[in-house]
Amino acid sequence: MSRPTFFFFAPVVAILALATIFSQRWDKDQPRIGLAVANLQADFFNQIKQSVTKEAAKQGTQVVVADARGDAATQVNQIEDFITKKVDAIIYIPAGATAAGVPVRDARKAHIPIVAVDRNPPGAPADTFIASNSVAGAKKLGQYVAKTTGGNAPVAILQGQIGTTPQVDRSKGFDQALKDNPGLQVVAKQPADWDQDKGFAIAQNMLQVHPDISVFWGQADAMALGAAQAVRVANVGHKVTVVGFDGDFAGLRAVRDGVVDATMTQQTQRMGRMAVQSSEELMNGKKPPAEQLLPAFLTTKADAAKYLANHP
Numbered sequence: 001m002s003r004p005t006f007f008f009f010a011p012v013v014a015i016l017a018l019a020t021i022f023s024q025r026w027d028k029d030q031p032r033i034g035l036a037v038a039n040l041q042a043d044f045f046n047q048i049k050q051s052v053t054k055e056a057a058k059q060g061t062q063v064v065v066a067d068a069r070g071d072a073a074t075q076v077n078q079i080e081d082f083i084t085k086k087v088d089a090i091i092y093i094p095a096g097a098t099a100a101g102v103p104v105r106d107a108r109k110a111h112i113p114i115v116a117v118d119r120n121p122p123g124a125p126a127d128t129f130i131a132s133n134s135v136a137g138a139k140k141l142g143q144y145v146a147k148t149t150g151g152n153a154p155v156a157i158l159q160g161q162i163g164t165t166p167q168v169d170r171s172k173g174f175d176q177a178l179k180d181n182p183g184l185q186v187v188a189k190q191p192a193d194w195d196q197d198k199g200f201a202i203a204q205n206m207l208q209v210h211p212d213i214s215v216f217w218g219q220a221d222a223m224a225l226g227a228a229q230a231v232r233v234a235n236v237g238h239k240v241t242v243v244g245f246d247g248d249f250a251g252l253r254a255v256r257d258g259v260v261d262a263t264m265t266q267q268t269q270r271m272g273r274m275a276v277q278s279s280e281e282l283m284n285g286k287k288p289p290a291e292q293l294l295p296a297f298l299t300t301k302a303d304a305a306k307y308l309a310n311h312p
Contacts, residue, residue: 030060030061030062031062032064032085033087033091033279034064034066034082034085034090034091035049035066035090035091036066036068036075036090036093036103037065038068038075038093038094038096038119039095040069041069042194042248043250044246044248044268045118047268048093048117048272048275051268051271052272053065054272055273055276059276061276061279063276064082064087066078066079068095070096072094072095072098076099076103079092079103079106079107082112083107083110083112088279089112089282089283090103090107090114090115091115091275091276091279092104093117094116094164096161096164097119097121097122097163097164098163100121100124101122101123101124102124103121104116104121104125105124113127113282113283114127115279115282116129116130117130117131117271118130118131118165119166127290128289128290129290129291129292130274130275130278130292130294131165131291131293131294132166132266132295133294133296134170134173134245135169135172135176137245137264137266137296138169138174138264139173139176140177140296141173141217141262141263141298142184143177143180144243144262144298145177145241145243146177146181146184148241148261149184149214150183151184153184153214153215153241154185154214154215155184155186155187155213156186156203156216157174158192158199158202158203158216158218158226159171159190159191159219160194160219160220160223161193161194162191170245171219187213188209188210190202192223194219194220195222195223196226197226198223198226199224199226199227199230200229200230201226203216203226203227203229203230204234206230207234207236214238214239214241215240215242216230216231216240216241216243217244218244220245221245221246221247221251221254221260222246224242224243224244224254225244225250225251225260227242228254228259242259242260243261243262243263244260245263246263246264246266247296247297247299247311248268251263252265252299252307252308255299255304256305256308258301261300262299262300263299264297264299265299265312267294267295267296267312268311269311270294271294278292
């Protein structure tokens with residue numbers, strides 16, 4: 001795409017995103033929550049959205065959803081629209097680390113409570129933050145890798161979007177496990193931005209440079225799926241343990257089918273319910289804890305079907 005074409009379409013995308021919000025009807029007799037989602041193409045975020053809307057319906061609260069489609073600038077505009085419309089609370093899943101604190105500061109100026117889910121803006125935390133305990137979860141996953149490999153293996157890591165809360169915390173937890181198991185040596189590490197196609201391409205390049213890689217860790221299931229595909233294509237001739245994080249439906253199916261060895265299943269349904277409940281508390285002048293961290297569950301082939309049938 002040429003530069004002039006890009007500049008033509010960029011504002012069009014933002015306008016269409018806002019038009020989606022404008023087209024949703026507001027009932028002034030109901031409390032109103034604006035749900036700003038990073039990217040509804042991702043199953044993980046879609047699960048949270050479904051849980052939020054279901055719980056809000058039980059509470060008699062209206063939810064209007066804005067999908068940033070992975071674009072932080074679009075999301076800032078969408079939340080500005082929520083503020084203009086004077087929503088009673090905002091549930092916020094940041095689209096990235098860049099400018100993530102802007103909506104929080106703007107909401108505070110307008111005296112609108114804001115609940116962050118999965119990602120908490122650095123330097124401008126929301127009124128409460130709901131997420132998995134990614135440090136503990138990633139450490140547990142690293143311990144599983146150590147046990148599975150006997151504690152000796154060349155490791156490659158596909159990182160998420162650098163600077164986002166889950167990327168930082170998952171790195172920290174996995175590094176703790178690596179420190180306890182010095183035979184697990186990281187030979188390659190590169191961001192794949194939560195994307196399966198990027199994960200595949202980067203994992204292919206890693207295998208070309210380091211054909212002895214025996215462990216791939218994708219910091220999200222999508223990247224683990226990309227790595228698993230790269231391993232199959234490369235036909236490396238030795239066992240490669242592939243692990244992910246999220247427990248989204250594609251990841252769980254891959255674990256059930258033996259394509260991916262393990263993942264950490266996050267409690268997406270519970271996160272959505274808690275986000276609505278915390279919004280209600282804030283709207284009523286109550287103050288939930290600054291952080292509400294939930295355990296993620298180590299999931300292997302033995303129990304993947306359980307989470308597919310009834311996702312937590």
